Amino acid sequence: MPSQDIVVIGTGFMPYSTATIVIYSQPIVLGTAVTDGLGNFSKPVKVPADLVAGAHSLVAAGVDPAGLPHSLKMAIQVAASTASSGSLAVTGAPVTMMLLVGLALTTSGGGLLLAGRPRRRTA
Numbered sequence: 001m002p003s004q005d006i007v008v009i010g011t012g013f014m015p016y017s018t019a020t021i022v023i024y025s026q027p028i029v030l031g032t033a034v035t036d037g038l039g040n041f042s043k044p045v046k047v048p049a050d051l052v053a054g055a056h057s058l059v060a061a062g063v064d065p066a067g068l069p070h071s072l073k074m075a076i077q078v079a080a081s082t083a084s085s086g087s088l089a090v091t092g093a094p095v096t097m098m099l100l101v102g103l104a105l106t107t108s109g110g111g112l113l114l115a116g117r118p119r120r121r122t123a
Contacts, residue, residue, distance in 0.1 A: 002078065003049045010060040010072050013039040019062035021045055023076075025054070039065060053080040 008021050013035045021030045021043060028051070033043035041060075056076050064070035 002047055002051050004047045005044055006047060007042055007044050008033070008058065008060060009040075009042050010035070010062075011038075011040045012064060012072070013041070013062045013070055014065050014067065015039045017062050019060045022059050022061065023048070023051065024057040024059060025052070030058075033060075035062070047078065051078055053078050 008030075010019050010033065013019050015035060015037045017035050017039070019033050019035060019041055021033065022028065023030055028048055030045040030048075031043055033041035035041045054077070056078055058074045058076050059071055061069070061071040
């Protein structure tokens with residue numbers, strides 16, 4: 001979604017080199033990352049607010065340990081922003097089913113506790 005924060009992770013680059021993170025349809029540089037001693041990086045970036053909905057490519061480009069060009073590419077799908085509609089985005093599972101399952105488990109657990117109690121005998 002536009003304006004969403006994501007983390008880009010890259011591997012296979014030359015240690016301590018710079019990788020450039022770009023989103024394509026129209027090339028937009030999202031940032032650069034310096035790799036660690038193993039040639040890996042993890043970089044938080046923000047999806048541009050004005051990025052049109054649809055299919056795009058996220059590319060991290062740099063050099064491999066031999067100094068040759070190295071890039072990682074991932075196809076992404078940008079959803080249309082719902083901010084203008086006045087409604088909030090759905091960010092999780094519906095809680096009604098989870099509440100019902102929790103209630104059922106609690107009730108059956110209580111029943112098992114009662115059934116497992118030792119019986120008192122009266123003389």
